[in-house]
Amino acid sequence: MARKQSPSVRTTLYRLVDVPILLDGVRSKYTDENSDFSWQYVIVNDREALLVTGVMVTQLVRWADTLQQLTDHTVEIGNRIAAAALLIRNGDDAAWALTYGMGFHLLEQAKVDPGFGQRIAIRTVDPNELNSLTRTTLDYRSRTDRLSIPSGEHLRGFGVSDFGELVTRLVAKAKIEGLTAGANPLVIRGADALNMPLGRRPDALLADLDLIDSILNLQAPAELEVLEQLVAIKNQTKLKDRLESQLARKLAGHDIGRLALSWPHEQIDENGTPSSYRLISAGREHGFVQDGIPDLDSLLAPLGGLDPEDRLAKLDRMRIVLFRDAEGEEAITSAIAARKWLAFETYEDGRCYCLHGGSWYLMASNYAEKLSRRVQEIFERDPGISLPDWPADGDEDEAMYNTRAAQSLGGTLMDQKLIHTGLHRHGIEACDILLSEGELVHVKDIDKSAPASHLLAQALVSADALLHDEEARDEFRAIVERSRGDVSEMTTPIRSVILGVARKARPISAEDLFTFTKVNLVRHVASLEERGVQVFVVPIMRP
Structure with missing residues (x-):
């Protein structure tokens, strides 16, 4: 007898912001007329949606030439990796993005709501059933690490401090009433993306998305509120401009705040261990592949000799791609904005602000008190x-x-x-x-x-x-x-x-x-x- 299909399926979900046009949420290289990817507007139940699908093709892997030199035998082999993203309208200027295969490559990273998945996890998980979290220590060491307790543990078991730590990824068991998957506890993973079972049918999926949207409005539980001790700065253009000006001056060598490299675990570790990277500067998609992982000096080197504002502009054009292999054939990340690799802390009007993951945060007033x-x-x-x-x-x-x-x-x-x-x-x-x-x-x-x-x-x-x-x-x-x-x-x-x-x-x-x-x-x-x-x-x- 055939096994009955579950009404839900585990899905990776992003929340996109500032997308009055759904096409704005997709990198233009995958939607222009020269792209091999296809896209079309569709309807999911009664919602406007955009479907982008295609295959990322490498005609000849880089290590083919090495094998040919070693064996004197012609090696002609490439890679074909499927990718898809389904963007569904959520209000006037926001959208949900469901990604499949290498679909996370397709999204315009500037439109991704940072920490969305973590905010959902904090509001739904059982505080005694935390399995894994990633934290950045905001002290002189500025280190990032990932802690795992597969059997589950309370937050105390992870040694998270009340002070000076920014948690950016959470894995735990949650029980969410009203979800298509049912009332039984399920494992959810929250970082920028949310990974959890969502409805297979259009009506069930939209009901689940509406439920998730409502969860964002809830207060964080007292036991986990320490995980939100830093508050994201949103829709405050003038303040952001002043903070960006301080970052620009720091990049130019001025003695302002603290600057360090911050490893973006939540965008990397799910996809494997990197062996090499490529720094894409000023729009050059094919910079040479370098062994290992980037450090602060290698990231800042292309900014040397520029005025502060020009340094910031160039930083915003730079991207880093990590590869599983030394030859740079198998990418395990999208082109991550260089600024997402920086941790910066500074002061404005007597309040402390931190740049992490490309976004600005204010230390919560109760945290400071x-x-x-x-x-x-x-x-x-x-x-x-x-x-x-x-x-x-x-x-x-x-x-x-x-x-x-x-x-x-x-x-x-x-x-x-x-x-x-x-x-x-x-x-x-x-x-x-x-x-x-x-x-x-x-x-x-x-x-x-x-x-x-x-x-x-x-x-x-x-x-x-x-x-x-x-x-x-x-x-x-x-x-x-x-x-x-x-x-x-x-x-x-x-x-x-x-x-x-x-x-x-x-x-x-x-x-x-x-x-x-x-x-x-x-x-x-x-x-x-x-x-x-x-x-x-x-x-x-x-x-």
């Missing part, structure tokens, strides 16, 4: 010590201050005494001053955010080494023994970290820190506290 309260709590802790004032006449540098402070506190001077291990061949500084009972004091004279971030990073790296690296602990004890002769009281290498922060004119306060420095502080404190190490901030008077 929670962050400030958390930092204030850290500043209000009493470490039980006070650090001596730092003369403002300029005659005493940091090394001299540390020597005097160590004598004042009865501590051991550790400044510039480096610990070398297999993991830290160039050496790390455990602290500036070691007090009894394993209290590590780090001192920094700060008048801008970068040194503060460096201080926090230094504290975390040294604490991590002393907590987990036996070789580092042995080196540390040897340095202490040489310095003061007695290590009998060192029952533990570290119990607390004290950050002594000096600034000219008046003591540093929680509100004086830049936003991303606050993020770094909170993240580092949470990391150390999980390991039983308390953290204190002690402002140093520098009149």
Whole structure:
């Protein structure tokens, strides 16, 4: 007996914006008169739609010539890969896009609503059944990683912080009432695209799409609202223009904000592991293929020597394509806009904005308020010590201050005494001053955010080494023994970290820190506290 067909089928769905004409949602190279692809307006039940279909053909694979040279045998072989996209009208200037095969190549990426699939996932999934998520850490490391727990776990199981992380992809089980697929839990994947079962029949499909549209208007559940701690900037042309101007100046080398490479996992990993890439600049579709993956220097190199505005214009024309093979035959991504590879953080009117995935985000006000309260709590802790004032006449540098402070506190001077291990061949500084009972004091004279971030990073790296690296602990004890002769009281290498922060004119306060420095502080404190190490901030008077 034939198996009964399911009323729904797993589908990849995008949401397109700013498409009063459906054809605007498709890359022109697939719809112009010289294209081998076909397109036509159709009707899905009662909705206007556009169907684009075709085959991407490679007449001769690049490695054919290599085989011919090796074997002296003619190799004539190519690739044929099917692709289709169905665009369905959704309101006056929006549309749904269902893609099949390599159909994601057909879409005009500038029209894709970023994070649409993730927003649906956040509002529908079971918080205790998260399978996988991709996050970008918005601190000095600016790293992106993907975490997976196939059996499912609560958000806490993924170690997502309340602060400084942008989640861009989510896989989890959801139960959506009213869906054609039924009320049973189903796995959905949300990033820019949404992957989930949708109705096979036109009326069922449109009902599912209307349901998804209504879900976008719901509030994120309290347990998952941290995943939306950053708010997308939309329809604010003047603000975007000011932010773009700051990005242009940063590309030209001005000291504005932070710029780093951000790996767009959600557009890549579903399609395989890349071996090479092609940087398409100024409309040249056939730039040479380069091994490996792009880095920030390779992305910015074509912008050298241009005015800020020209750099930004050229960046917006650049694209990156990743390939599964070293020869550049089998593309595993569409031509991803170069700006989607950049992470940039800057300030406008006292508020922090981030560029990620080609879109601008504002840190949510409640997020900023929670962050400030958390930092204030850290500043209000009493470490039980006070650090001596730092003369403002300029005659005493940091090394001299540390020597005097160590004598004042009865501590051991550790400044510039480096610990070398297999993991830290160039050496790390455990602290500036070691007090009894394993209290590590780090001192920094700060008048801008970068040194503060460096201080926090230094504290975390040294604490991590002393907590987990036996070789580092042995080196540390040897340095202490040489310095003061007695290590009998060192029952533990570290119990607390004290950050002594000096600034000219008046003591540093929680509100004086830049936003991303606050993020770094909170993240580092949470990391150390999980390991039983308390953290204190002690402002140093520098009149």
